[in-house]
Amino acid sequence: MNNLEKNVSDLRGKKILVTGAGGFIGGHLVRYLLELGCNVKAADIKPVQNWYQSFPIENHILDLKIIDNCTQITKGSEIVINLAADMGGMGFIENNKAMCMLSVLINTHLLQASHKNNVLKYFFASSACVYSQVKQQTEINHGLKESDAYPADPEDGYGWEKLFSERMCNHFYEDFGLQTRIARFHNVYGPYGTYTGGREKAPAAICRKIIEAKMNNTHEIEIWGDGNQTRSFTFVDDAVTGVEKLVNSDVILPTNVGSSDLFSINQLVDIVEELAGIKVKRRYNLSAPKGVRGRNSDNSFILENLGWQPTVPLYAGLEATYKWIYQEMKNA
Numbered sequence: 001m002n003n004l005e006k007n008v009s010d011l012r013g014k015k016i017l018v019t020g021a022g023g024f025i026g027g028h029l030v031r032y033l034l035e036l037g038c039n040v041k042a043a044d045i046k047p048v049q050n051w052y053q054s055f056p057i058e059n060h061i062l063d064l065k066i067i068d069n070c071t072q073i074t075k076g077s078e079i080v081i082n083l084a085a086d087m088g089g090m091g092f093i094e095n096n097k098a099m100c101m102l103s104v105l106i107n108t109h110l111l112q113a114s115h116k117n118n119v120l121k122y123f124f125a126s127s128a129c130v131y132s133q134v135k136q137q138t139e140i141n142h143g144l145k146e147s148d149a150y151p152a153d154p155e156d157g158y159g160w161e162k163l164f165s166e167r168m169c170n171h172f173y174e175d176f177g178l179q180t181r182i183a184r185f186h187n188v189y190g191p192y193g194t195y196t197g198g199r200e201k202a203p204a205a206i207c208r209k210i211i212e213a214k215m216n217n218t219h220e221i222e223i224w225g226d227g228n229q230t231r232s233f234t235f236v237d238d239a240v241t242g243v244e245k246l247v248n249s250d251v252i253l254p255t256n257v258g259s260s261d262l263f264s265i266n267q268l269v270d271i272v273e274e275l276a277g278i279k280v281k282r283r284y285n286l287s288a289p290k291g292v293r294g295r296n297s298d299n300s301f302i303l304e305n306l307g308w309q310p311t312v313p314l315y316a317g318l319e320a321t322y323k324w325i326y327q328e329m330k331n332a
């Protein structure tokens with residue numbers, strides 16, 4: 001499935017560095033930028049053979065928490081798109097707060113290097129985890145506006161790092177004129193990403209569990225929480241389109257890039273059951289990490305400023321995700 005808009009982009013021909021290129025969103029973004037005709041350079045801390053997607057371009061294996069690496073890799077780039085971070089699903093970020101916080105070094109050093117090397121634009125991938133937890137305490141969430149990040153009370157660890165890094169971007173714009181762009185991603189999912197091992201997010205985890213239940217003929221899965229907690233889920237094609245549109249725009253404020261359609265985890269399971277053609281018994285683990293009670297994206301700002309919002313329906317996105325994970329598990 002590919003829902004990306006093949007419009008003529010202002011990015012065509014630009015020299016673009018993508019950090020975190022070996023990750024889930026990074027792989028999809030690099031593919032899209034190459035299709036646009038961009039001159040792409042990729043960097044990640046993982047060996048290239050462990051990247052989710054890799055391409056025959058200039059690929060670098062670097063620890064971007066080290067400032068000298070950031071200074072070297074940003075030379076000659078017109079645009080830096082920073083997707084690099086230590087992150088995962090709720091199970092990972094609740095149990096690795098210090099590790100998540102250390103990602104602040106990546107963004108800080110890339111900002112310093114971009115300023116030093118006269119980068120024209122700098123994109124930072126933030127997260128809906130920056131939003132105040134007090135505004136996410138019920139399943140019915142009509143959407144978080146960008147201003148709802150303050151007064152600050154984000155997810156501990158990962159959310160605080162993202163919020164601090166947003167402010168760093170804003171101050172580099174104010175003090176040095178570096179053109180920064182910030183997307184707050186809401187639960188991005190899709191094929192060619194993590195679906196096992198502890199870092200996967202809910203859509204991939206539910207797909208994997210139901211595929212396992214089908215393959216093993218157990219027809220039973222564990223669900224973290226009571227299943228009534230809600231989220232909006234954003235297909236990766238929409239996330240990539242959002243990156244392009246923000247980088248092309250003159251919007252300097254943090255911007256939601258997320259679906260505004262709210263679903264419960266139980267509804268997510270319903271859809272994957274239909275895709276799998278089975279029904280499963282649901283065991284609810286109330287002591288497992290589950291995050292806030294309800295989170296949704298208010299898209300008023302992005303519609304007003306970009307005339308666009310994510311459009312891929314959850315069923316269509318899950319269908320593509322399920323098929324890919326099923327094939328990967330069948331091959332394994």
